[in-house]
Amino acid sequence: MPQTSSTKQEIEAPSSPIRDKVRRHRSSSPASIVEVLDQFRKGAKSMLRSQALFTNRAAELEGKRGCVATREPQKKADFKKRKTLGSTSRRIGRAPRRPLE
Numbered sequence: 001m002p003q004t005s006s007t008k009q010e011i012e013a014p015s016s017p018i019r020d021k022v023r024r025h026r027s028s029s030p031a032s033i034v035e036v037l038d039q040f041r042k043g044a045k046s047m048l049r050s051q052a053l054f055t056n057r058a059a060e061l062e063g064k065r066g067c068v069a070t071r072e073p074q075k076k077a078d079f080k081k082r083k084t085l086g087s088t089s090r091r092i093g094r095a096p097r098r099p100l101e
Contacts, residue, residue, distance in 0.1 A: 011044045
C-alpha cells in the first residue's frame with residue numbers, strides 16, 4: 001500500500017525522473033507537461049506546509065483543552081452551589097426595599 005509523501009525529498013524524488021523522461025520524449029513538446037509537474041510539486045510542498053501548521057495547531061489546542069478539562073469539574077461544582085442558593089443569594093448584598101412615598 002503506497003504511503004503519502006511527508007517530506008520535500010519524498011515529493012521531489014519521483015517528479016525528477018518523470019520530468020527527465022518527458023524531456024527526452026521526442027514525439028511531443030514537453031514544455032506543458034513539465035510545467036504541470038512543477039505545479040504539482042509546488043502544490044504538494046504547500047500541502048505539506050499546511051499539514052505541519054495544522055498538526056502544530058491541533059497539538060496546541062489539545063494542550064489547552066487538557067488545561068480546560070481539568071478546570072471544568074470545579075466550574076460545574078461552583079455553578080451547582082450558586083443554583084442551590086436560589087434567590088437568597090441575590091438579596092444578601094442589597095439593602096431592603098422601602099415603600100415609595
